[in-house]
Amino acid sequence: MKETATSCTVVGALIITIMFAAAITIPGGNDSNTGLPLFLNSKVFTLFIIYDALSLxxxxTSILxxxxxxxxxxxxxxxxxxxxxKMIIGLSTLIFSIATMMITFCACLFIILHGKSWMVICLAGVPVALFTLTQFRLLxxxxxxxxxxxIFDRNMDSWY
Structure with missing residues (x-):
């Protein structure tokens, strides 16, 4: 349990770092006059910000x-x-964090490439699926x- 918690803490810390950096350096940049994001009125940008915050x-939560x-x-x-x-909550929130991180990544690509990133978006589910498959049994x-x-409620056959 300690080894799993240590490994997952490292993964969670990396995700926090990435999601914090993504929130600060938003796709498309800012308007030089107002300082607001250029894609502020875009629905995909709203999706990007919401899922970035959810992932963060x-x-x-998983690290805690x-x-x-x-x-x-x-x-x-x-x-x-x-x-x-604690392990159930930690693993569940880490899996959710990875999934929302990939949604954030796809939204960012969609904003930058104007919808021409369908292949990368399709492949973005692979890391989420692999991590979920490897950790789902433990969960x-x-x-x-x-x-x-x-272990105390099981119906046991008599030994005699």
Whole structure:
């Protein structure tokens, strides 16, 4: 759990850095007279800003959850409920953050290339799918062990 939390914290920190930089250096630049973004009235630009903020906030949430795991006291009762809950929230928000980051990337390309980036937009789902596939089993196992029938509720066959 510590190794997973450490790795996911690094990924989350990278996403925060990228999304913060994307929010500051907006696609198309600013109007030199007003300082407002050039594509401020574009629907795709609105999509870009909303998903950039969602990615930044969900990645921040995932980092806080993973830091909660790393700084836990690791008591016996923590492993039954507290740590799995933090891992479930952390992984879920990290997957959401990666998905919204890719939507932000696609919106940026759509703004810059005026809709001629269909191939890159189609391929943008591949990293999201790969990360989700690699982490989904862990997420399901954590969910089942926390909220499903636990180790104390199982129907066991008699040993005799």
């Amino acid at each position: 906030l969900s990645s921040s 959850m993973f830091l909660g795991i790393l700084t836990s006291r690791y008591a016996e009762e923590d492993f039954l409920e507290s740590l799995p809950k 399901i196992d954590m969910f089942n062990s926390t909220y499903g029938s636990g």
